[in-house]
Structures are given as C-alpha cells and as structure tokens.
Amino acid sequence: MKQKKNAPGRAQQEYMAAEEKLRAGNGAVEQDSLRGEVYDWIQCVVAALVVCVLLFSFAVRLVDVVGNSMYPTLENGDKVIVSNLFYEPEQGDIIVFRKDEYRPEPLVKRVIAVGGQTVDIDFDLGIVYVDGEALDEPYIAELTTDPIDFAGPVEVPEGSVFVMGDNRNYSTDSRYSQIGCVDVRSIMGKVYYTVFPIKNFGNDYDGKYQKIDIHWFPGHMTKAGRMIEQNVSMVDAVCEIIDARIPAASRNPDIDRLSAGKPRLVVMNRVDQADPSATAQWRAWFRAQGLAVLETDARSGKGVKDFPAAVRALLSDRIAAWEAKGQGTRPVRAMVLGIPNVGKSTFINKLAGRKAAAVSDRPGVTRGRQWISVGRSLELLDTPGILWPRFDSQEVGELLAATGAVKDDVLDREALAANLLVRLRELYPEAIAQRYGLASPDAAGWEMLEAAAKRRGFLAGRGEYDTERMAAVLLDEFRGGKLGRITLERPDES
Numbered sequence: 001m002k003q004k005k006n007a008p009g010r011a012q013q014e015y016m017a018a019e020e021k022l023r024a025g026n027g028a029v030e031q032d033s034l035r036g037e038v039y040d041w042i043q044c045v046v047a048a049l050v051v052c053v054l055l056f057s058f059a060v061r062l063v064d065v066v067g068n069s070m071y072p073t074l075e076n077g078d079k080v081i082v083s084n085l086f087y088e089p090e091q092g093d094i095i096v097f098r099k100d101e102y103r104p105e106p107l108v109k110r111v112i113a114v115g116g117q118t119v120d121i122d123f124d125l126g127i128v129y130v131d132g133e134a135l136d137e138p139y140i141a142e143l144t145t146d147p148i149d150f151a152g153p154v155e156v157p158e159g160s161v162f163v164m165g166d167n168r169n170y171s172t173d174s175r176y177s178q179i180g181c182v183d184v185r186s187i188m189g190k191v192y193y194t195v196f197p198i199k200n201f202g203n204d205y206d207g208k209y210q211k212i213d214i215h216w217f218p219g220h221m222t223k224a225g226r227m228i229e230q231n232v233s234m235v236d237a238v239c240e241i242i243d244a245r246i247p248a249a250s251r252n253p254d255i256d257r258l259s260a261g262k263p264r265l266v267v268m269n270r271v272d273q274a275d276p277s278a279t280a281q282w283r284a285w286f287r288a289q290g291l292a293v294l295e296t297d298a299r300s301g302k303g304v305k306d307f308p309a310a311v312r313a314l315l316s317d318r319i320a321a322w323e324a325k326g327q328g329t330r331p332v333r334a335m336v337l338g339i340p341n342v343g344k345s346t347f348i349n350k351l352a353g354r355k356a357a358a359v360s361d362r363p364g365v366t367r368g369r370q371w372i373s374v375g376r377s378l379e380l381l382d383t384p385g386i387l388w389p390r391f392d393s394q395e396v397g398e399l400l401a402a403t404g405a406v407k408d409d410v411l412d413r414e415a416l417a418a419n420l421l422v423r424l425r426e427l428y429p430e431a432i433a434q435r436y437g438l439a440s441p442d443a444a445g446w447e448m449l450e451a452a453a454k455r456r457g458f459l460a461g462r463g464e465y466d467t468e469r470m471a472a473v474l475l476d477e478f479r480g481g482k483l484g485r486i487t488l489e490r491p492d493e494s
Contacts, residue, residue: 069165418445
C-alpha cells in the first residue's frame, strides 16, 4: 500500500518563499550592476573623446606633408603628429612652421641652427658647418651642393632658427631669401610621430632617421633641371631619349613640365636590346598620346640618321611659316633630354659624326649645356641627364637600377638581381632557363640567385655560394644583352 507524500510544513514554506525572494533580489542587483558598468564605460569613452578634442585643439595637431623636401625621412602625403606643448626648438628637430608670404600651406623642415649660432656651407664639398664644426648628417638624401641664393656665413638672430630640408638639393628653405631664418613664433610645433602611411606608423623623429634602399639625386641634377627651364625658350622642339627596355620607367615625369608645351619627339633608344613586339606596342602607345616616335640603336647608328627628318616633320607647320617670312634658312633648334645612361651622348655623337659629347657607361657624365651643330639645318642643345628625387615606386627604382641609370654603389645589388630574376621569370622564363638553368616556378628570387651561383660554380667558401658575384654577373649580362632582347615593361602596366 502506497504512503502519501507529506505536504511541506509551514516553516519549510516560509524558507522556500524567502529563498525565492532572495533570488529575485540578486537578479535585480546583477541587472543594476550591469547598468552601472555600461554607464562607467560610456563615461570613460566620453572623457577620452573630450581629452582628444582638447589635445588636438590646443596641444597636438595632425599635419599633411606637402612635397618631397624632407625625403627620405618624410614623403609627400605623410601625416604626422605635431605638438608645441612646452616646446623649445633644438638643433636636429623636425618642425612645422608657417611662412604665409611664401606659401599658405605649413612647411616641414629640419632645424640646422638656433638663435646665436652661425651657419656656413661649403657647396663644393657639400658640407654644412655650425659654429665652425661640420655637421654629421646621416639623414640627408645627398650632400648640400645647391646654394640657391645663400651667402654665408649667416648668424641666426635670437628668437629664430635656420632650417633646411633633408632632400637638400630639392628643398626651398632658409637658403632662399624669401624664407630665410624662421621666427620661432611662427613654429606650429615639433614633428613627433608618423600616423600615415600605415607602414610608417609610429616612426618617431627625435634624432632618428629612416634608411632607404635606392636614392641618387646629386646636386648637379637639380642645377640641370633649372638650366633646362632657363633655356627651353631658346629651342623649337624637345627630343626625349628613353631606354626601349624600360620605356615608362626611363621617362622623367618632370620632363612634361620642363618641356613647356614644346613639340615633342620620343627617341626609343637601344631597340636592338629590346623585345621587338613590345617595342611595337610602345610605339603605338606613344603615338596615341600625340607624341612623335623614332626608334634607334645609337651604338650601331641604326635609325639615328633619320632624326633630322623626324624633327623637321614634327615642325613642318612652323618651318612653313618661317619660309613664308623669308626665314627658310634658319636652323631648327632642338633640346635633347633624358635620364642618365640612356645613350644620349652616343646618340648625339653618331648624329654629329664626331665626338661632340662625353660618352660613358656610367650615369651622370654630361654635366653642362652644350650646343652641337648637325650640318647647317639643325642645332642640338645637349643637357645633363636628370633623375627625380623620389622614385614613384620601388618597381620604378629597381627598373632604373637594373638598366644602370642609378649607380651600383648606392644600392644592394644582390636584392636587385634577385628581384630582376623574378621579373624575368614572369616575362621571359625561357631566357633564364637557358642561361642559368632556372626553371622553378615557385622559388624566391634569392633562391634563384643562389641556384644560378651554384650552377656557375661561384663558391664563397665553407660550402656557401657567392651570390654577390652572381648578382654582378647577372646585371652585367642583362645590360649587355646576353639574355636576349628583353623589355621589362608593357604599356598596360604604365
């Protein structure tokens, strides 16, 4: 017989009710606690926003870098954090200041000297002196060889600073009379950190500087640019000589500005080393841009003798106007431009039929203006080769270096050779397979360089292979055309 289950007693019921009430109370407490935590977080976020607003309003600013005068430390488009809180200028600081009578945008430069110090510059040696002592300047892009209109020595007035850009020969700064010494009251603050681009986030500039892989902009190149601007009005046309192996990379973008709207003829030199099908693509591309094109091989002379006729065809309307005015015997004058080592001097000598310009396989040989007569109907103004202060991309810098437009002693030749092998594998895999036995589709550039050194038997000792020697051989063979006719760019990549 089943027993009845006893109902809970009064005391037990009261206990159960109290327990239920306690649980309900705990839930309410937990809910109130959560609300409190959320409220605390909101207060913290609001407080942080208020602090940020106050900081960026009164103590810290975000400034855009305009131009390349501080390259390689800072580049055009960089965003930097600037503060003037408790700031007193010191030698070596990077500062932002205003000079509204020169330019409305803030200027970014480095402090070279402060009030009471004396600045002098030896432009032949490229050395800056402060109070008679040469500065150690590892941060500059090149030696200081362009005086602008500086006449030293200059004693910096109290309450002022003397500033210069790190890209010394491509910077308008205290050497320029319109800027001169900068009043400390016009200083917006010191540059402390980079916040953009992301790759440079957090870089600080309190005595530190950034290294770069490829840079070469000697002072004489800046002077060459100014010389071109001063003389372009004397010519009827501008002839731009480029390397047919790198048609886009070997065109200095400044030439568009320097040409001042003159009729243009593009001479694609070294077509004997370039891929014929790629040359045809580039010829069509240039003509589509409204430019006349002439293909040459200056060393053999192929196509060079067609230059006078090409220039006269370019200027046919102007020549007809001269003839109508009875000036038909007036010689055509053309300026010859190009980056270093594109074969410009060889081209001119072949055209003139004599040694009219210095020739070398090293960039930067032609240093001054030269007028060269080609018969009675054509006069050429030869100019030094000019590179630009900052390459648009690493790829452009590497292409110029691979063809020899940049001196080998300012770059890592092994890295350059490794990257060249990767590009050759993409464009001409059969060339490196036949010459170096490289057929791996996935190997890294340095692995291919080491494999090529192994195949050539270039030993460095202790079982290692001499990749430095292999890099030198690869670059020499590419530049000498031993890998075949190669073009490293296509129009759709430019």
